[in-house]
Amino acid sequence: MSTTTQMMKGILDGCLLAIIKNKEVYGYELAEKLADYGFDNFSEGTIYPLLLRMQKESFVTSTLKKSTAGPKRKYYSLTEKGEEELRDFLERWNYLQTSVNNVLNHETVTRRSGNDD
Amino acid sequence: MIKQKVELSEKSRKFLEDLHVYLFSSGKNEKEMKEIVEELEDHFVEAEKNGKSIEHIIGQSPKNYMDEISAEMPVDYKAWFKYIPLIITGAFSFIIISDLFKGTLTYSLLEIVGFIVIVGIFLEGTSISFRYVSANDLNRKKEFSILFILGMLPMILFLALILLNSTIETPIVHFGITGTVIIAIIAFIFLTAFSIWTRSWVLIIFIALLSLPNFFLSFTALTESARLMTGTLITFAGIAIYLLIISRTDKSKRIKLP
Numbered sequence: 001m002s003t004t005t006q007m008m009k010g011i012l013d014g015c016l017l018a019i020i021k022n023k024e025v026y027g028y029e030l031a032e033k034l035a036d037y038g039f040d041n042f043s044e045g046t047i048y049p050l051l052l053r054m055q056k057e058s059f060v061t062s063t064l065k066k067s068t069a070g071p072k073r074k075y076y077s078l079t080e081k082g083e084e085e086l087r088d089f090l091e092r093w094n095y096l097q098t099s100v101n102n103v104l105n106h107e108t109v110t111r112r113s114g115n116d117d
Numbered sequence: 118m119i120k121q122k123v124e125l126s127e128k129s130r131k132f133l134e135d136l137h138v139y140l141f142s143s144g145k146n147e148k149e150m151k152e153i154v155e156e157l158e159d160h161f162v163e164a165e166k167n168g169k170s171i172e173h174i175i176g177q178s179p180k181n182y183m184d185e186i187s188a189e190m191p192v193d194y195k196a197w198f199k200y201i202p203l204i205i206t207g208a209f210s211f212i213i214i215s216d217l218f219k220g221t222l223t224y225s226l227l228e229i230v231g232f233i234v235i236v237g238i239f240l241e242g243t244s245i246s247f248r249y250v251s252a253n254d255l256n257r258k259k260e261f262s263i264l265f266i267l268g269m270l271p272m273i274l275f276l277a278l279i280l281l282n283s284t285i286e287t288p289i290v291h292f293g294i295t296g297t298v299i300i301a302i303i304a305f306i307f308l309t310a311f312s313i314w315t316r317s318w319v320l321i322i323f324i325a326l327l328s329l330p331n332f333f334l335s336f337t338a339l340t341e342s343a344r345l346m347t348g349t350l351i352t353f354a355g356i357a358i359y360l361l362i363i364s365r366t367d368k369s370k371r372i373k374l375p
Contacts (some may be wrong), residue, residue: 026159027156027157027159027160028159028160028163028164031160043172043173043174043175043176043182044160044164044169044173044174045157045160045174045175045176045182046176046185048153048156048157048160048186049185049186049188049189052153052186052189052190053189056189056191072155073159074152074155074156074159
């Protein structure tokens with residue numbers, strides 16, 4: 001259980017970086033976007049501990065901006081280090097995706113043909 | 118800030134307050150605490166506007182969520198190195214001033230070390246119980262008992278120290294008249310500065326309630342044990358009344374958070 005969430009967090013990290021790179025966003029917006037893309041089975045608040053860590057590691061910076069409705073809002077943007085991290089993530093992700101797909105394609109195919117025999 | 122300090126459900130409001138207490142008692146940085154609480158408040162307001170429940174945001178366990186946030190925030194040791202001497206000096210003024218009514222100051226080494234240890238234990242105890250109370254959804258009775266035990270803790274420890282002090286011999290430190298006067302002046306300066314800084318009379322009222330009844334009663338014709346009983350009674354009744362007044366006035370301004 002905890003290992004899957006750990007993996008999930010790593011993936012979410014990458015997705016957050018990608019969204020932030022595209023446009024300066026605030027917390028709620030980020031959560032909405034993730035949900036729109038299909039990540040809707042985890043609690044929205046999960047992003048804040050991740051954002052705190054990414055800030056600590058200086059992948060993102062934040063600025064307070066006045067919003068039209070009410071209090072100041074914290075907007076996140078990507079730093080140079082964050083862009084690097086995003087590139088690394090993409091590499092890791094592509095590698096992982098290719099390997100997993102390879103395994104699944106081959107193994108499920110051979111199994112099926114093996115069962116046919 | 119002017120108009121939007123609004124429409125947040127009682128549950129979300131309570132969670133944000135609890136989170137603040139939890140982070141504070143975990144020794145986090147004041148500014149960072151305020152930032153994350155405000156950010157979450159903004160999120161809650163938006164989410165509630167769209168009909169989402171608090172569970173949808175923080176998951177099933179508030180405690181787990183608080184832990185996750187807390188884990189990503191560094192402990193603000195710098196601030197605590199400022200606070201802890203302040204608290205220790207405050208605790209010492211407490212003891213010193215009630216003892217001043219009895220004449221010049223003398224303490225055994227064990228007492229001096231014991232005071233510091235008791236303050237340390239009490240601080241750690243406060244931190245643990247506040248984190249526990251804020252992270253777990255307790256009923257009033259349970260919450261009250263935990264805080265009551267916490268309040269009794271220093272008293273029990275002081276009693277233990279008195280007992281220990283009468284059985285174990287350690288070198289005795291005499292401060293003499295000059296020493297006593299200097300310490301008294303430092304204590305008074307500290308208390309005044311502290312009261313001005315916090316804009317609160319709490320420390321002075323507590324000290325007065327602890328030391329004045331016994332002092333004034335010593336002029337009466339009552340027997341020693343009768344004096345002790347009345348004195349203790351006045352002290353506790355006084356503290357109870359003071360806390361009642363405080364909680365009444367606090368409740369009216371409690372709603373606004375950071």
